[in-house]
Structures are given as structure tokens and as C-alpha cells.
Amino acid sequence: MAANNIKSMFGNTVRTIRLSMGISQEELAFLCGLHRTYISDIERGTRNVSLENIAKIARALGVSPKDLFDFPN
Amino acid sequence: MAANNIKSMFGNTVRTIRLSMGISQEELAFLCGLHRTYISDIERGTRNVSLENIAKIARALGVSPKDLFDFPN
DNA sequence: ATGTGACTTTAAGTCCGTG
DNA sequence: TCACGGACTTAAAGTCACA
Numbered sequence: 001m002a003a004n005n006i007k008s009m010f011g012n013t014v015r016t017i018r019l020s021m022g023i024s025q026e027e028l029a030f031l032c033g034l035h036r037t038y039i040s041d042i043e044r045g046t047r048n049v050s051l052e053n054i055a056k057i058a059r060a061l062g063v064s065p066k067d068l069f070d071f072p073n
Numbered sequence: 074m075a076a077n078n079i080k081s082m083f084g085n086t087v088r089t090i091r092l093s094m095g096i097s098q099e100e101l102a103f104l105c106g107l108h109r110t111y112i113s114d115i116e117r118g119t120r121n122v123s124l125e126n127i128a129k130i131a132r133a134l135g136v137s138p139k140d141l142f143d144f145p146n
Numbered sequence: 147a148t149g150t151g152a153c154t155t156t157a158a159g160t161c162c163g164t165g
Numbered sequence: 166t167c168a169c170g171g172a173c174t175t176a177a178a179g180t181c182a183c184a
Contacts, residue, residue, distance in 0.1 A: 006128040006138060024166060035160050040168065048158070050123040050177070055079040065079060069139035097147060108179055113148060121177065123158075 008045030009071045010054075015043040017061045017068075031060035081118030082144045083127075088116040090134045090141075104133035 018028050025043070029036040033056060041047040042057075049057075058065045091101050098116070102109040106129060114120040115130070122130075131138045 006124045010124055026166075036167090037161075037169085038159060041159090044168075048123040048125050048177090050121040050158070051079045051083055051127075052121050053159085054124075064142070066139045066142035069137070069142060099147070108181095109147095110149080110181080111179065113150085117149075119150090121158095123177070126178080 005045070007048060010049065010068060011043045011045040011047075013068050013071060014039075014057060014061070017063060018043075021061065028057075028060055032056045078118070080121060083122065083141060084116045084118040084120075086141050086144060087112075087130060087134070090136060091116075094134065101130075101133055105129045 018025070023031075025039045026036045029039045032039070032053070034053060038047065042049055054065055054068060058068055061068075091098070096104075098112045099109045102112045105112070105126075107126065111120065115122055127138055127141060131141055134141075
């Protein structure tokens with residue numbers, strides 16, 4: 001898993017925060033108002049998420065959008 | 074102009090950094106490998122930019138992606 | 147040098163399912 | 166509970182002419 005692209009790094013960050021909250025992908029999907037398969041894809045780094053969904057995910061995770069980009073560049 | 078949505082805030086941040094570099098939208102577009110009018114749309118907050126283009130823009134501006142989200146939630 | 151509406155092509159995002 | 170696929174629908178990507 002080459003995690004050196006923005007989609008993978010974003011997905012890994014989402015997964016890490018979600019697991020730290022102790023919730024499932026389905027629960028996060030519900031909190032975001034997004035589809036469960038979409039969250040799965042995002043965490044695996046296969047989706048090119050756009051701004052409004054980044055905001056929804058950040059809100060659902062209780063962080064600010066920039067926290068989802070807090071990986072070593 | 075509700076600047077309290079993520080597209081507008083992202084666009085404003087891009088514009089601020091671009092202007093601090095003293096370059097035009099056309100020059101930024103060239104550095105990004107994106108279209109001039111697309112950059113214009115982004116800065117005005119009318120485009121729902123996705124991860125890969127966020128990465129291109131950050132690279133062109135010489136910042137990390139999270140710097141483009143450095144606004145108060 | 148930039149804003150904007152219109153447009154076509156591509157990919158985002160949904161929803162059905164399976165092991 | 167999640168990865169993954171197929172088949173969709175909607176929206177983003179990308180381009181243009183003109184103000």
C-alpha cells in the first residue's frame with residue numbers, strides 16, 4: 001500500500017480517527033450522510049473526495065478539515 | 074457572499090497565497106496543469122474541488138494541503 | 147488579467163449485492 | 166463489520182467564447 005498519495009493518506013487519516021472514536025464505517029457513513037460503501041472506498045484510498053464531502057466527514061469526526069490533512073508532506 | 078462554506082474559504086485561501094506570490098491566475102493554472110478559468114472558479118468558491126486537484130494546487134503554491142484548510146471552522 | 151454561462155467528457159457518489 | 170464488484174445517476178473536470 002503505497003501511502004504516499006493524497007487519497008491514501010486522507011483515507012488512512014479518516015480511518016485512524018474513526019477507529020479512535022470506536023465507530024463502524026456504517027455509523028460514520030450515517031453521521032456524514034454518505035453511503036457506507038463510499039466511506040469504505042475513501043478509507044482504502046480509491047476515491048477522489050471533493051470539498052463538501054471533506055467538510056461532512058470532518059464534521060462527523062469532530063475535527064476540522066485541516067486535521068484530515070495532518071500527515072507528513 | 075457567505076464566506077463560511079468550505080468552497081469559499083478554500084478559494085479565498087488559494088487566492089491569498091497566490092497573490093502573496095505575486096502571480097496571476099494564468100500562471101498558477103500553468104503551474105498546476107489546470108485550466109485558467111477553472112482556477113478562477115475555484116477562487117470564487119464555485120467549484121467543489123477534489124483531493125487530487127487540491128494536491129496539485131498545494132504543490133504549485135509551495136504549501137502542504139493542510140495549509141489550504143487553515144481557516145477557523 | 148479575470149468573471150461567467152454554456153457546454154461535453156469523466157469521475158464522483160449511490161445502491162444493489164457477495165464472501 | 167468490511168472489502169469489493171456491477172450498474173447505475175449526478176456532479177466534477179475540463180474547455181470555450183465573450184464581457
